[in-house]
Structures are given as C-alpha cells and as structure tokens.
Amino acid sequence: MRLLRPRDLLVGLAFAALGAFVVVEAAGLPSMPGMGVGSGLFPTITGAGMIVFGLLLALEGFIPRAVATPAESVRPEADAGGEGDAPPAPAPLDVPFAAVVLSGLVLVILLVAPVGFLLTVAVYGAVVARVGGAGLVGAVLFGAVTSAGLYAVFVHGLGVPLPRGLVSF
Amino acid sequence: MDVFLQALALVLSVETLAAIGLAAAFGLFIGAMPGLTATMATALLVPVTFYMDPVPAIATIIACTATAITAGDIPAALLRIPGTPASAAYTEDAYGMTRAGQGSLAIGILISAATFGGLFGFVVLVIAAPALARFSLNFSSFEYFWLAVLGLSCAALVSSGGVARGVLALLLGLFIAQVGLDPLMAQPRFTFGSAELSGGIGFIPAMIGMFALAEILRSGRAGVPMVPQARVTNPFAGVLGVLRKYRLNLFRGAAIGSVIGALPGVGGDLGAWVTYSLAKRTSKTPERFGKGHPEGLVEAGATNNAALSSAWIPATVFGIPGDAVTAIAVGVLLMKGLEPGPQLLTVNPQNFYAVLIVFAIANLLLVPLGLVAAKMARVIFLVPRSYLNAVILMFCVVGSYAINNSVFGIVVMLAMGIVAFILEANRFAVAPIILGIVLGPLVEQSFTTSMMIARGDLLGFFERPIAAVLAVLTLSIWSAVLVAALVRLWARRR
Numbered sequence: 001m002r003l004l005r006p007r008d009l010l011v012g013l014a015f016a017a018l019g020a021f022v023v024v025e026a027a028g029l030p031s032m033p034g035m036g037v038g039s040g041l042f043p044t045i046t047g048a049g050m051i052v053f054g055l056l057l058a059l060e061g062f063i064p065r066a067v068a069t070p071a072e073s074v075r076p077e078a079d080a081g082g083e084g085d086a087p088p089a090p091a092p093l094d095v096p097f098a099a100v101v102l103s104g105l106v107l108v109i110l111l112v113a114p115v116g117f118l119l120t121v122a123v124y125g126a127v128v129a130r131v132g133g134a135g136l137v138g139a140v141l142f143g144a145v146t147s148a149g150l151y152a153v154f155v156h157g158l159g160v161p162l163p164r165g166l167v168s169f
Numbered sequence: 170m171d172v173f174l175q176a177l178a179l180v181l182s183v184e185t186l187a188a189i190g191l192a193a194a195f196g197l198f199i200g201a202m203p204g205l206t207a208t209m210a211t212a213l214l215v216p217v218t219f220y221m222d223p224v225p226a227i228a229t230i231i232a233c234t235a236t237a238i239t240a241g242d243i244p245a246a247l248l249r250i251p252g253t254p255a256s257a258a259y260t261e262d263a264y265g266m267t268r269a270g271q272g273s274l275a276i277g278i279l280i281s282a283a284t285f286g287g288l289f290g291f292v293v294l295v296i297a298a299p300a301l302a303r304f305s306l307n308f309s310s311f312e313y314f315w316l317a318v319l320g321l322s323c324a325a326l327v328s329s330g331g332v333a334r335g336v337l338a339l340l341l342g343l344f345i346a347q348v349g350l351d352p353l354m355a356q357p358r359f360t361f362g363s364a365e366l367s368g369g370i371g372f373i374p375a376m377i378g379m380f381a382l383a384e385i386l387r388s389g390r391a392g393v394p395m396v397p398q399a400r401v402t403n404p405f406a407g408v409l410g411v412l413r414k415y416r417l418n419l420f421r422g423a424a425i426g427s428v429i430g431a432l433p434g435v436g437g438d439l440g441a442w443v444t445y446s447l448a449k450r451t452s453k454t455p456e457r458f459g460k461g462h463p464e465g466l467v468e469a470g471a472t473n474n475a476a477l478s479s480a481w482i483p484a485t486v487f488g489i490p491g492d493a494v495t496a497i498a499v500g501v502l503l504m505k506g507l508e509p510g511p512q513l514l515t516v517n518p519q520n521f522y523a524v525l526i527v528f529a530i531a532n533l534l535l536v537p538l539g540l541v542a543a544k545m546a547r548v549i550f551l552v553p554r555s556y557l558n559a560v561i562l563m564f565c566v567v568g569s570y571a572i573n574n575s576v577f578g579i580v581v582m583l584a585m586g587i588v589a590f591i592l593e594a595n596r597f598a599v600a601p602i603i604l605g606i607v608l609g610p611l612v613e614q615s616f617t618t619s620m621m622i623a624r625g626d627l628l629g630f631f632e633r634p635i636a637a638v639l640a641v642l643t644l645s646i647w648s649a650v651l652v653a654a655l656v657r658l659w660a661r662r663r
C-alpha cells in the first residue's frame with residue numbers, strides 16, 4: 001500500500017489522537033450512582049467516534065480518489081450543510097498578510113485591556129489596511145475613524161463597557 | 170387574531186423596522202461583495218443583536234440573511250463569481266446572459282424568482298410550523314434525541330468533503346460544546362482548571378472566528394476582476410414574460426425548495442443544485458443550459474429562497490437547524506430566551522408570528538433592495554479590499570469581546586478561526602461544526618435523559634412509535650451511506 005495523500009493521514013491521526021484524549025479524560029469523570037450515566041458518557045461516545053473516523057480518514061490517504069462521474073460533477077462543490085461550509089479549492093495562503101492578521105490579533109489580546117480598545121484597534125485596523133495595499137495616510141485615518149465609530153456605537157449606543165485604557169471618550 | 174395583532178405591533182415598532190432596514194442594507198452590501206458570504210454577514214451581526222429585544226434581534230438575522238443570499242446572485246451574474254454555494258448552481262447561465270447583453274434581465278429573473286420562492290416558503294412555514302408544533306407537543310426526550318441525530322447525520326453525511334470528514338467535523342462541534350460544566354452533574358469537563366473555560370466555549374466568538382476570520386485568511390489580499398463589463402439598467406424589464414413562460418419551473422422550484430429546506434440538517438443549498446439539474450433534464454432545450462439560458466435561473470432561483478424560509482420549520486418547531494445560517498438563528502433565539510420548540514408557538518405565539526411577518530417583509534423588500542443593489546453593483550465592487558478586510562477584522566474583535574465583555578472571547582475567535590482555516594484547507598466543511606456546537610447540548614441532554622428513563626437499556630430508544638420511525642430512518646441513512654462508501658472503496662481497489 002502506497003501513501004497517496006499524506007495530509008489525509010496526518011489530519012486523520014490528529015483527530016484519532018484528539019479522540020483518544022477525550023476518551024481518557026472522560027474516563028476520569030464521575031457517574032451518577034445507580035443510573036449508568038454520568039458526565040463522561042457522551043464525551044466517551046464522541047471521542048470513540050473521532051478515533052474510528054479519524055483512522056478511516058487516515059486510511060483514505062492510501063486509497064486513490066474516484067474520478068467524478070458526470071452525474072457527480074453536478075453536485076455542489078459547496079455542500080448542503082450551509083453556505084459557510086463550502087470546502088474551497090485549496091488556495092495558497094498569503095503568508096505575510098496572514099502573519100500580520102494573526103500576530104496583530106495576539107497583540108490586540110495582550111494590549112486591549114491596558115492600552116484600551118480605541119488605540120489598540122485603531123492601530124490594528126490601520127496596519128491591516130496598510131498591509132492590504134492602502135496608502136499610509138489613508139490607512140491611519142481609516143483605522144482611527146473606524147475604531148472611534150465602533151467605540152461610539154458599542155460604548156455609547158449599546159452600553160458595552162469596552163476597555164478604556166489610555167484614550168477614551 | 171389577537172395574537173396576530175400583537176405580533177404585528179411587535180414588528181411595526183420603530184426598533185424592529187429600523188433593524189430590518191439596516192440589516193437588509195448590510196446584508197445586501199456583504200452579499201453583493203464577491204467572496205464575502207451571507208453566513209459571514211449574519212455572523213458579524215449577531216453581537217449587535219445581543220443588545221436588542223427578541224423580535225428585532227431575530228428580524229435582524231432574517232433580513233440580513235434573505236438579502237445577502239439574494240444579493241449573492243449579483244456578482245454571479247456580472248462577474249461570474251457566485252456569492253453563495255447555491256448561486257454557483259446557475260452562475261454559468263447568469264453570466265452567459267450578461268455576455269449576451271442580458272445581464273439586467275438575469276438579475277431581474279433571479280430577484281423575482283427569489284421573492285416568489287421566499288413568499289412560497291413563507292406560506293409553507295405558516296401552514297406547516299403550527300401543525301408540526303401541535304404534533305410534536307407529545308415528543309419526549311427519545312423523539313428529540315433521534316430528531317437531532319437525524320439532522321446532524323444529514324448535515325454530516327451530505328458534506329462534500331466525504332463521509333469521514335463530515336462526521337469528524339460534526340464530532341469536533343459536539344466536543345467543543347462539551348467544554349465547560351456538564352449539564353447533568355455540573356462537573357467541569359476539558360477545562361484544564363481555567364475559570365473561563367468552565368463557562369464553556371462561546372458560540373458567538375467561535376462562529377465569528379470560523380466564518381469571518383477564516384474567510385479573511387483564505388481570501389487574503391488577492392484581488393479579483395471587480396469591475397463588471399455590463400451596465401445594469403432596469404432589471405425587471407421583460408421579467409414577467411420570462412416567468413410566465415417558465416411558470417412550471419417557478420412553482421416546481423419553490424415547492425422542491427420548500428421540501429428540501431424543511432428537512433432537518435439538510436439546509437437549502439443542495440436545493441438549487443437539485444432543481445437546476447431537474448430543470449435541465451426536463452427541458453426541451455437542455456443543450457442551451459450553461460450558455461445563458463434563463464430556465465434554470467427561474468427554477469433554481471425560486472428554490473433558493475423557498476428553502477431559506479422553510480429551513481425555519483425544523484429550526485423553530487424542533488430547534489434543529491438546517492444549515493449554518495439557521496444554526497446561528499437558533500443560537501440567537503436561545504440567547505434571547507426564546508427556546509425553539511413547540512413551546513415557542515404555544516407559550517409566546519406572538520413572537521413566532523412576528524418572526525413570520527418579518528419573513529414576509531424581508532422577502533418583499535428583496536425587490537426594491539435588489540434593484541438598488543443591482544444599480545449600485547459597480548460602486549460596491551469598487552470598495553477596496555484592503556479597507557474591507559480591516560473593517561471586518563475590527564468588527565470581529567469588538568463582536569467577540571462584547572458578548573461577555575471579556576478578552577477571552579477574542580482568544581476563542583482567534584483559535585476557532587485558525588482551526589476552521591486549517592480544516593477548510595483540508596477539505597473539511599465548517600457547517601457541521603457549527604451544527605454540532607448548537608445542537609450538542611440538546612443531543613446530550615436528550616440522550617442522558619432517555620438513558621435514565623430507559624434505565625440504560627438501548628432498546629428503550631426504539632419503544633415509542635415516532636422515536637422508532639425516526640431511529641429506523643436515521644439508521645437506514647447511515648447504513649445506505651456506509652454501504653455505498655464500501656462499494657466505492659471496493660471498486661477503486663479493483
């Protein structure tokens with residue numbers, strides 16, 4: 001048997017490992033005396049399912065994919081479970097952009113409480129816009145105005161106590 | 170009658186009407202923007218609904234969804250970029266009409282068929298939901314368990330990534346729903362001693378991460394040819410003639426869409442593909458399909474919104490959403506204390522009828538708002554992607570923070586966004602995860618309650634007649650799918 005899709009194998013094994021973890025953790029949860037059910041019953045079923053289907057997916061990595069028949073090709077690429085669930089054609093990740101977006105979010109998490117929403121989110125928005133191709137002045141103005149707008153709507157309009165930090169109004 | 174008047178008063182309040190108008194405009198903009206989906210628009214609006222009364226909150230979700238899905242047809246027709254998976258079914262025909270100088274007519278057909286389909290689905294909802302609710306008043310935990318499992322099974326098994334991926338996505342959602350205190354004994358599960366995790370993983374930050382952040386990561390900075398080559402004039406000129414010519418397709422599309430949308434766990438996207446395919450098979454001119462022929466647009470366009478309306482039947486009557494958008498809506502209903510189920514129609518019927526009235530208004534609004542969106546398409550398409558990405562991300566931050574006024578919400582949003590991006594890059598579907606998160610507590614509670622009633626005897630799950638029918642149906646679907654998968658596997662090995 002030859003490995004045709006290493007990613008199927010890896011993802012399948014990752015799910016199986018998660019399932020094993022869930023089953024082991026669930027085994028330590030208490031049961032209701034005399035009832036046969038407990039906190040761990042449903043997680044055990046979930047974990048067992050992950051192990052079985054994770055191993056099946058791993059196995060699929062060794063099996064050639066079927067060529068779509070004309071009838072099958074009518075089927076949506078997106079599935080029927082809802083529009084957000086369309087498995088897209090694998091597109092190359094825009095690494096610099098993704099790095100800015102994700103590391104920026106980590107910084108927002110760390111700084112939003114001490115520095116405040118207004119300043120942190122303004123800088124984040126400006127940096128994302130700039131990296132996306134906006135001009136420097138436009139990006140800075142955009143970040144400041146949008147952050148102030150969101151702050152005004154959520155704090156003064158909806159009464160949400162966003163972190164005030166260094167700058168607020 | 171009194172109930173209907175109360176419902177009307179709820180809908181005709183300034184707050185509800187303003188919510189409908191603003192949400193519809195927002196949905197229209199996001200839906201018409203190539204690459205941004207209706208689910209994303211809805212997910213971004215949920216944090217705002219947190220601070221509204223129940224009826225305006227649900228009205229916001231309905232109006233946004235209906236307009237975003239219809240607006241998704243505009244880039245399909247003008248740019249050959251489908252706004253939703255459903256509109257992908259007929260994109261070739263819509264764009265073919267645009268290339269033949271009939272882009273306005275294509276948009277007009279799609280908007281009109283969607284309006285008709287939406288109103289048809291609304292009538293089905295009005296008739297079917299109360300009847301089903303009365304029927305389901307005698308449901309016990311056994312029936313709810315099998316119904317939820319049936320819905321989840323359908324969602325996972327029709328997933329295009331394959332059975333294994335669909336089921337794994339669903340199990341992941343169920344696992345996420347288990348984090349926190351368990352509903353039976355209030356024991357902390359998978360919390361690692363964290364006080365924040367004891368409260369569970371918030372559905373809203375998770376959903377924002379999976380739909381909005383993952384989508385931004387996926388689309389990146391990449392630009393698409395944004396400027397359509399066709400100018401949109403009056404999209405409704407000549408539409409009536411086309412609809413009259415293909416009236417059978419119009420009614421059939423709406424009827425089939427209503428049935429498919431009402432199936433728990435199936436959702437509406439499949440409907441447009443089914444009816445487009447049916448229209449082609451039964452057409453006198455099947456060779457013209459895919460080249461700018463309006464017949465498929467009429468049938469599949471009507472299916473789209475009919476399914477959208479009828480998907481609310483299982484969502485409101487049983488609390489079993491059909492797709493990601495109704496899963497979000499069920500989440501909002503729960504958040505507002507309007508627990509879906511027959512009680513929604515019996516205890517507070519004015520709220521249920523208000524939801525119905527909002528459906529009618531949202532579908533009627535499609536005509537004027539669709540006209541505006543079509544006319545403004547060039548302007549909408551020219552909004553720079555750099556600013557759009559930034560504003561969506563800023564909204565993600567404030568939305569996931571605002572739910573619990575906690576930075577932990579942003580952490581959940583970030584983590585779920587990364588997970589969803591990785592899974593989608595490996596051909597996993599996200600909707601089963603969301604359905605798993607939303608339905609997880611219901612499935613677990615009905616399962617453990619049933620186990621206690623049956624004293625651990627699994628045969629007890631088959632003793633009540635309706636539960637037995639649902640169980641047989643669920644197990645038959647699983648058997649059929651697994652046998653088909655084994656046969657395919659065997660054929661490939663040979």
